[in-house]
Amino acid sequence: MSTSVHPEIEASLIDNLRQGDATAYKTAVREYSPGMLAVARFYLDPSSAEEIVQDCWVTVIDAIHKFEGRSGLKTWLHRIVANRCKNRLRTSNREVATDFSETLDPELASRFNSNGRWGVPPKLQFHESADTLMENDALSDCLDKHLSNLPETQRSALMLYEAHQHKSEDVCNILDVSASNLRVLLHRGRQKIFLMVETFQETGEC
Amino acid sequence: MLMCKDLAEIASDYIDDELTGRQNLSVKMHLMMCRHCRTFIGNLRASTDLLKVHSSGQENEELIRKIDERVAEALGARKSEGGVRE
Ligand SMILES: [Zn+2]
Numbered sequence: 001m002s003t004s005v006h007p008e009i010e011a012s013l014i015d016n017l018r019q020g021d022a023t024a025y026k027t028a029v030r031e032y033s034p035g036m037l038a039v040a041r042f043y044l045d046p047s048s049a050e051e052i053v054q055d056c057w058v059t060v061i062d063a064i065h066k067f068e069g070r071s072g073l074k075t076w077l078h079r080i081v082a083n084r085c086k087n088r089l090r091t092s093n094r095e096v097a098t099d100f101s102e103t104l105d106p107e108l109a110s111r112f113n114s115n116g117r118w119g120v121p122p123k124l125q126f127h128e129s130a131d132t133l134m135e136n137d138a139l140s141d142c143l144d145k146h147l148s149n150l151p152e153t154q155r156s157a158l159m160l161y162e163a164h165q166h167k168s169e170d171v172c173n174i175l176d177v178s179a180s181n182l183r184v185l186l187h188r189g190r191q192k193i194f195l196m197v198e199t200f201q202e203t204g205e206c
Numbered sequence: 207m208l209m210c211k212d213l214a215e216i217a218s219d220y221i222d223d224e225l226t227g228r229q230n231l232s233v234k235m236h237l238m239m240c241r242h243c244r245t246f247i248g249n250l251r252a253s254t255d256l257l258k259v260h261s262s263g264q265e266n267e268e269l270i271r272k273i274d275e276r277v278a279e280a281l282g283a284r285k286s287e288g289g290v291r292e
Contacts, residue, residue, distance in 0.1 A: 020281050020284065020285065022277075022278060022281060025274075025277045025278075025281070026274060029270060029273050029274060029277065030270060033266065033269065033270060033273060034266055037266065037269065050269050050272075053269065053273070054269070054272055054273050054276055057273050057276065057277050058276055058277065058280045061277065061280050061281060061284065103215045103216075104211075104214060104215055108214065109211070112210060112211040112214070115209070116209030116210060116211040116212065117209060117210045117211075118210045118242045118243075118246075121242035121245070121246075122242060122245040122246045122249055124245075125245050125248055125249065126248070126249045126252040126253075129252075129255075130252060130255035130256045130258065130259045131259055133252075133256060133259075134256065134259045134260055140260065143256065143257075143260055158257055159257075162254055162257040162258050163257050163258060163260065165258070183218065183219060183224065186218055186222075187215075187217070187218035187219075190218055190250055190253055190254055191250070193253040193254075193256060193257065194246075194249055194250050194253040196253075197249070197252070197253055197256065198249065
């Protein structure tokens with residue numbers, strides 16, 4: 001955690017922000033963006049989180065006039081970020097209806113025979129460790145691309161649970177899903193990543 | 207008997223240790239006999255680990271630059287509107 005800004009310095013910074021001073025914005029953006037990004041990452045995947053932080057700064061230009069200073073600037077900024085993220089999750093929850101009764105990804109499901117055995121089995125073992133795999137920039141980019149294509153709730157579930165290692169109960173609360181539905185979201189998301197890595201290892205293409 | 211497809215359906219629960227003792231046992235039995243499912247579970251687990259590694263340590267410089275740009279643009283727009291807010 002960075003040391004907090006001295007109250008008097010913060011007060012003059014806020015004054016300057018209100019006046020639309022470009023230098024003050026540059027200072028504030030550098031001081032507060034890392035924390036704001038961390039908050040956004042709690043809710044969203046990396047690229048959506050960055051988008052939210054950018055949008056928030058544009059909002060701040062107007063909203064700073066209504067900032068009453070009851071909380072510190074940092075707390076206020078974090079709250080703006082959190083609210084935006086929650087709104088985004090809420091709307092996407094409505095848009096993306098994950099079928100919770102389908103635990104298998106359709107593409108994976110099609111690889112089994114009618115007798116329930118593998119028709120198209122996994123071709124090869126992912127031989128490298130996750131760390132080694134992620135040193136491959138192309139794979140890393142590919143993962144980003146696939147993550148951003150996932151339904152938002154699946155992606156958030158993955159980010160919160162795997163990447164940020166939050167407890168299941170916390171993830172359920174944030175996403176407003178039941179424990180069993182969270183299991184489905186995680187499993188569906190993981191299968192997509194599995195399919196992606198498999199294709200990548202086989203073809204070298206995303 | 208647990209088929210490969212059944213196993214695939216509960217694979218994440220197996221990885222996260224969320225199965226009942228009995229389910230867990232039948233998965234283990236299946237895995238002993240089925241190479242494909244062993245590969246599948248291993249790869250699914252690797253995919254999961256990938257996400258853990260992936261999101262750590264991304265750099266912010268690019269983001270800061272983008273924010274600077276957007277803030278400058280927005281400030282400029284407000285100035286040209288003669289300081290009109292909202
Ligand atoms: Zn099998």
